[in-house]
Structures are given as C-alpha cells and as structure tokens.
Amino acid sequence: xxxxxxxxxxxxxxxxxxxxxxxxxxxxxxxxxxxxxxxxxxxxxxxxxxxxxxxxxxxxxxxxxxxxxxxxxxxxxxxxxxxxxxxxxxxxxxxxxxxxxxxxxxxxxxxxxxxxxxxxxxxxxxxxxxxxxxxxxxxxxxxxxxxxxxxxxxxxxxxxxxxxxxxxxxxxxxxxxxxxxxxxxxxxxxxxxx
Numbered sequence: 001x002x003x004x005x006x007x008x009x010x011x012x013x014x015x016x017x018x019x020x021x022x023x024x025x026x027x028x029x030x031x032x033x034x035x036x037x038x039x040x041x042x043x044x045x046x047x048x049x050x051x052x053x054x055x056x057x058x059x060x061x062x063x064x065x066x067x068x069x070x071x072x073x074x075x076x077x078x079x080x081x082x083x084x085x086x087x088x089x090x091x092x093x094x095x096x097x098x099x100x101x102x103x104x105x106x107x108x109x110x111x112x113x114x115x116x117x118x119x120x121x122x123x124x125x126x127x128x129x130x131x132x133x134x135x136x137x138x139x140x141x142x143x144x145x146x147x148x149x150x151x152x153x154x155x156x157x158x159x160x161x162x163x164x165x166x167x168x169x170x171x172x173x174x175x176x177x178x179x180x181x182x183x184x185x186x187x188x189x190x191x192x193x194x
Contacts, residue, residue: 039081040100040107041159050073096181099179108163109163142157
C-alpha cells in the first residue's frame with residue numbers, strides 16, 4: 001500500500017567518483033524501486049546471453065541437465081524485469097548510453113543494472129535454477145572492470161541500464177528510440193564529426 005513520504009528515508013546515493021563514466025546527479029525520489037525508476041534492457045543482449053547459455057548447455061551431458069532439473073537453456077526477459085525493452089541495436093550497446101529519447105520522453109541512463117540471484121528463478125514456475133543460471137554465465141563476461149567500480153559492484157554482473165526521467169510523457173510499443181552516447185563513445189557512432 002502506497003503511503004506518501006514512506007520512501008523518503010531510502011534515497012538513492014550516487015558515488016560520482018567511483019564509476020568510470022559520466023554519472024548524473026539525481027534529485028528525484030524513487031518509491032518502491034531498487035536503484036532507479038526505470039530499468040531498460042535490449043533484446044539483442046538477451047539473445048547474446050541465450051546463445052552463450054545454449055553453447056554452455058551443449059557441453060553438459062543430458063544426465064547432468066536432468067539431475068539439475070534444468071529443462072531449457074533459454075531464459076526469458078521477465079527474469080530481468082525491465083520496464084522498457086528495446087530491440088534492433090547491438091548487444092550490450094546500452095553500456096554506452098548517456099540518455100535515450102522515445103517520443104516526448106527523455107530518460108537519463110544512470111548506471112548499469114546490477115543483477116542478483118532473482119534472475120535464477122523462473123517466473124513461470126517459481127523454481128530456482130540449481131546451476132545458478134543465467135547469473136553464472138553473466139559473471140563470466142559482464143562483471144564491472146577492475147577498480148573502484150568493481151569494488152562497488154563486487155560479483156554482481158551487469159544486464160541492462162537503470163534510468164531516471166528527464167522529461168516525462170507517454171511511450172508506446174513500436175516507437176523509435178533515439179540514443180545519446182557517453183562522450184567517450186562518440187567517435188564510435190556514425191554521427192561523429194557530422
């Protein structure tokens with residue numbers, strides 16, 4: 001049950017100097033959320049993860065998969081609980097985003113979304129994967145780089161991006177998404193120097 005002011009004691013504190021990227025200063029309040037009002041993921045990142053899970057499972061014997069009660073190798077996006085799912089971009093491209101614009105809505109990308117053990121629970125069955133997938137596979141290639149960011153994130157892998165509202169409005173399925181990249185990635189975009 002929502003109660004005005006209930007969330008005010010749990011504010012979001014951003015450590016501006018700890019991350020190796022531009023981090024905006026947040027002034028908004030976020031009731032009933034983990035780190036930010038929105039979590040954005042890409043279909044291509046999910047597809048890449050599923051390809052890696054498929055390759056890994058191909059190395060396991062059928063008996064091992066049965067013993068682990070691991071029926072399928074694909075995971076659905078619901079395990080990551082995004083508010084917004086974007087497609088038609090490169091896998092893991094969201095690491096480079098500074099902000100995104102969908103129609104009149106502008107969202108500030110605040111930080112990578114850190115993933116926890118909840119991703120190992122199938123939302124349809126409520127069963128936890130006994131082999132700790134997809135978390136184990138994500139930890140192989142999606143940990144924060146060594147340094148202050150890794151100290152902060154520890155062994156939580158990244159999947160998606162946490163975002164806050166710059167300009168509110170309505171979004172709809174199928175709208176075009178425009179991305180503004182962090183300055184260190186601008187030279188890698190087709191619009192650099194235009």
